[in-house]
Amino acid sequence: MPEKPPPVGARKRTQEHWEKFEYRKKSKVNNEQSDSVDQVKRSPNIIDLTSDNDSPEETSTTDVSYIEPIHSSADEADQKLPSSSNENQETTAPFRLIKSDIYDSNRASQHFITLEEIFGDRSIAKSWLFSFQYELDYILPMFPLHAEITIVAQNGTILPVSQPNSKVLTLLARLKTLLVNLPPYSCHHSKMVINLYNNGDCQLFIPSNNFTSAETNLPTQIVWSSPRLKSSSCESSSSAFKDSLLTYLKGYEINLKPLVAVLETVDFLPLDDSGSQFVYSHPKVAGCGLSQLSTLLRDKKHTHLIDQSTHHYLCQTSTIGSPIKAGLRSPGNLFTHYMIPLFSGLLDPKTNAKANPGRKANEIPNLKERFDTNHIKPYIVYPTAQELQKSAMGYLAGGWFHYHWLRNQVSQDVHQLLRSWGVFHKRQTHTTDARKATPSHTKFYMKSTGTCLTDSKRSPLRTPEWVLYTTANLSLNAWGTLTSKPRNYEVGVLFKSSEDNAIELQSVTDLVYSPFIGTGETIGDGKPEFLKRKKTLVMVPFDIPPKPYGELDDSFCISRNYVEPDSLGRYHQPQG
Template identity: 40%
Template sequence: MSGAKRKRSEVAEKVAQRWKSFKYCAENEEKTMDNDNNDNDDCVIISESKVTNLTEPEQVREAKKEVDGSTDGAVFKLVRSDIYEREAPFVRGADDVITMKNIFCGERLKKSILFSFQYELDFLLRQFHQNIENIIIVGQKGTIVPIKARSMDAALAESLHKIKLIEITMPPYASHHTKLILNFYDNGECRIFLPSNNFTAMETNLPQQVCWCSPVLQVEKEQTPVPFKRSLIEYLKSYHVRDIDELITKSVETVNFAPLGHLEFIYSTPSKFHNSGLFSFYDKLEELSTGTGSSDVTKHYLCQTSSIGASLSRARDENLWTHLMTPLFAGIIPAPVEDTLGRKKVNIPTTDSLLVDYAQRKIKPYIVFPTEQEFVTSPLRRASSGWFHFQYLQKKSYYEMLRNQFRVFYKEDPATVTRARGTTPAHSKFYMHCTTKSTEPCDASQIFHDLEWCLYTSANLSQTAWGTISKKPRNYEVGVLYHSGRLPGTRKITCRSFTRDQAGSGSARTDVAVPFTLPVVPYDAAKDECFCFARHNNE
């Protein structure tokens, strides 16, 4: 190192040490201690000091800011794309964006536990800091892409020795679809992340992806029991795998989940010993419900998904959202009852009766799913379409029922999408409910601004992911539920769109942020069609 460079380095270190000794106080406080489908940039995890070292590369500083900015509570962030943000940085700034290296490349991260549907090891292992000691991968047999021989280098070879692989065997047409990260750090901290992407380079960069990030959780003996932790442990035990019990569940049991006391962990599992999926989700909503609500409101139920499953019935056209989930949540279908064998069943109304009920009870269902035109007008055109599935050509009446009778399909507003990402669809899955006054003119921009509840999950709109009231799910899925019933007083959950609103604008807080436009707009009846991969191939 030259004398000039050495001197600059010494000065930078002295400045950093000087400012580390300061503790900042709020205006009224004496002291404040500085305390995240089936169907690249170093970073640092939160340090005790919030010193900004201006001699560091810009990408490292941005990574610190992103993680430090999300420690006070759970937040949603967009997953940065090396494609869309390469030329035009995300217009709303770094506070809304996270990278895989932000999650994995902390020098204090010692153990990382990953659940996913697909792993590309060449991509994934390059995200980790060299200090990582243990990487536990839970994945479905046949979905882990090994490192190509020509790509192998010393760093990758060393990382391979740190992996403990737990493979899950799944039956045909079912998948280990869960997307979950549990990170443990050398200072007794833990963080949880739920990305919408599997761990491959293409999936991380081509569709729009989002990540839920927990606040910092502490590993400590004294703990506050919360439903989130209880449900997470139930989910882990549903695998009935000794390595998961010994290596993962026992670690989770040491964590204090008190900061997540207002949230619920919702999951699906094929285990016959656990209630999960739709039935469990419905029970949780009923438990948290504060009543039936006023009769002068319109009830809005939105599902944004990357896949739509087949009809619930071969004999009739029945969609999981319009014919079962929404009627259950809205009270059209009564609470399930047990038959003489202890099985829970419901009678699904016909399309005609549901249309009448929806009109009379002021119930409005929405399904946000990409159109063919959205792919055509997106920056990479159809390159991101491989992650979106609705194979309706085999039963066109099913699609026409949803499109023409329920008029349930909605899309992003092309006038408010971001410049860099355009109409590129989001691979996330959100289910949400809100109400608006039916006696007053409805401002479309306010629909889904204040929510009764919102579920962010890995589960697409399919029986495989959710099951039904009487059938078990076939997939593993996880999500996090926000519910106004867990908030003080009559407070609602606030929701904003990454495409319109800057973090924190217009409100002192934001509980949920979504990667699609709000408001969404209905399909153009004359020209919009749901994207169908089979039809695209035929064309």
């Protein structure tokens, strides 16, 4: 493997490289929130950082290998999982932080993963890739020479090989490309890898990133990995996870029969036994998206109970769509005005209007008062402009974050309403963290119950009742409604706590960047009922609890003209 060039002056070269960013002549397109935005042209070797606009032409050849790694003072020694007072407790940790060539070059941790580990296993026989963007110069060299690769994509999102060699040409000769026909304003936003190994084992990966070098290395990215799943010669037992995954795959109007045939022989019960469920959005399949998630969470409703506990609903996302209007008297936010009322039991759209003449189907008058009465506290974790400016790579890491709250008066009004409710939160910034406030491209939705304590180790957010990790941003295109299908393809995994399974939240700082890992803390207050259950460790990109916006904080708006330079001395170029 060729050595990387020395990092002398790399910051300056990086700045000069990105200053050459070229914009297209404007033409109207629609992003995943169905908002009209301006598409920008670029030269073939530049990535358009507005990747969550879901334009079919957003691909990349950007190479970040020459960017100077950011060194930290942390010990490079591998860090251990936090210990538990119950040595017999079974703990699984299916989440890993994608190791960045920029931030993590001198750090080692068992909580890292790389795309090379996912794609480069020499025992891979076949690999199916689902994504919104492919940079073949970046990913193909990672695969073993004998691998058979199938790419599922929408038209215009695959950047072809520009630097062929004998290995890449051999892989290309066997490469299959399946293009998805999409309805208007839709995108193939799913990100998933399904590997079949020589011994018949199968493994699933859901990364938060598309398969380009810039997106993998600049924002924070996390991967969910299944265990190695065994093939069964006899008819496998019923699996809800498997049934949902196969329904998603069979909904494609492309030839995925070879993949379906493989998965039908795989035993998915280890995922069911861990309390996991496959959750998806699909424009051609009924009962998916928000409808599916609402059904899976119907046993978690609580507003009918006499309960003084605080119920914490949290969404961490990289895109916040336009205000929703359907079924509401006034425009609102998808999470606060529709999802939380559905999941909590405050709203039953089938009976709401009938039981309250003159009320719209999804309308809840005095919603904030109803939240307070039912002890519901909403959180939306989204990066501030100030975090972007101070992050290690500055505005370069911000091109995947879309919340156009300044676009019109309605968007501004809803944004101000959420600010007045104290909904917006940000991750804490730690000097020991090489990433500092670098934003995360992940999407998490979760619910916890308990007294809101300032002590991080005792925060109820540490032990959620359910957590959804997904590719679906906070938009109607990604989720749909109870009566309308989503427009996008999305995938995710839902974890639910039960008598047999517990969930523990730990932040990236806890697991990777903190110098205090392994000091023996026990999550869950040491309660026997927590310790006796199997435990799933969920890594999240924000600190626990996240920090409320300050008075001077503003949600980052990619279409805004910021006058402040970032940590690299660069100025933001408004997009969209």
